[in-house]
Amino acid sequence: MDTEAQPTERDRSSRPSDSEQTSDPGEPEGRSRFALVSRVSAWVPGGRITLTLLTCLLFLLFLSTFVMRPFQIPSGSMERGLRVGDRVLVNKLAYRFGAEPQRGDIVVFDGTGYFGHADYIKRVVGVGGDHVVCCDKEGRIQVNGRPVDESGFLYPGDSPSTVAFDVVVPGGTLFLLGDHRSRSSDSRNHLGSPGGGMIPVGDVIGRADWIVWPFAHATRLHRPDVYARVPAAGRAGAHG
Numbered sequence: 001m002d003t004e005a006q007p008t009e010r011d012r013s014s015r016p017s018d019s020e021q022t023s024d025p026g027e028p029e030g031r032s033r034f035a036l037v038s039r040v041s042a043w044v045p046g047g048r049i050t051l052t053l054l055t056c057l058l059f060l061l062f063l064s065t066f067v068m069r070p071f072q073i074p075s076g077s078m079e080r081g082l083r084v085g086d087r088v089l090v091n092k093l094a095y096r097f098g099a100e101p102q103r104g105d106i107v108v109f110d111g112t113g114y115f116g117h118a119d120y121i122k123r124v125v126g127v128g129g130d131h132v133v134c135c136d137k138e139g140r141i142q143v144n145g146r147p148v149d150e151s152g153f154l155y156p157g158d159s160p161s162t163v164a165f166d167v168v169v170p171g172g173t174l175f176l177l178g179d180h181r182s183r184s185s186d187s188r189n190h191l192g193s194p195g196g197g198m199i200p201v202g203d204v205i206g207r208a209d210w211i212v213w214p215f216a217h218a219t220r221l222h223r224p225d226v227y228a229r230v231p232a233a234g235r236a237g238a239h240g
Helices: 009-014 026-043 047-066 225-229
Strands: 068-072 087-091 106-110 119-126 131-134 165-168 173-177 204-213
Touching: 068 204, 106 173, 119 131
Parallel strands: none
Antiparallel strands: 068 087, 087 204, 106 119, 106 204, 119 173, 131 165
């Protein structure tokens, strides 16, 4: 008598099929995420629309705090390039990884205790160690003994300065001027104030890189080439 066990229908049906044995390892996690979003959406008034808006707001807050900050031009001190009401994007990472402001950069800084209780936007004319003088026989500002031709960005009809000055910029600070000199209160006007009109590099919020509004005026802001020809401090006629 053949005693070998023969499988029955019940035996075959009790074995799990391949489809039952193989599962997508990502499905439980995906379902968990979906369930979590669903639970949060149900808890937040307005559901998913409100949750999406909150996520976008948090992302924008992160950008504004650590990466890019919008800044509205409050006055005509930086005309002709920047007009009243223009909105610029300030790159807050420009000087965060060892880089330093350079001559010609347009920067936004906290002027509290130096210019006033507000944020300001000006152009860097001198950095630490620079000898900045106004003016030479042709009415030009000199930096480290080299005349700077500012005609490419100076407001038409303005002279480089009606205020004479002869300063050496202390290390770690900046000498800043507006492009519309006749309408700008800047380092020239605060030489007798605390800090001698110089702004500490640490108070610089960031570099203005783009005009983003109005769209018709949108453009990238570049550092003028004229400053590339200025010698380093301590050379070619620089003092102290």
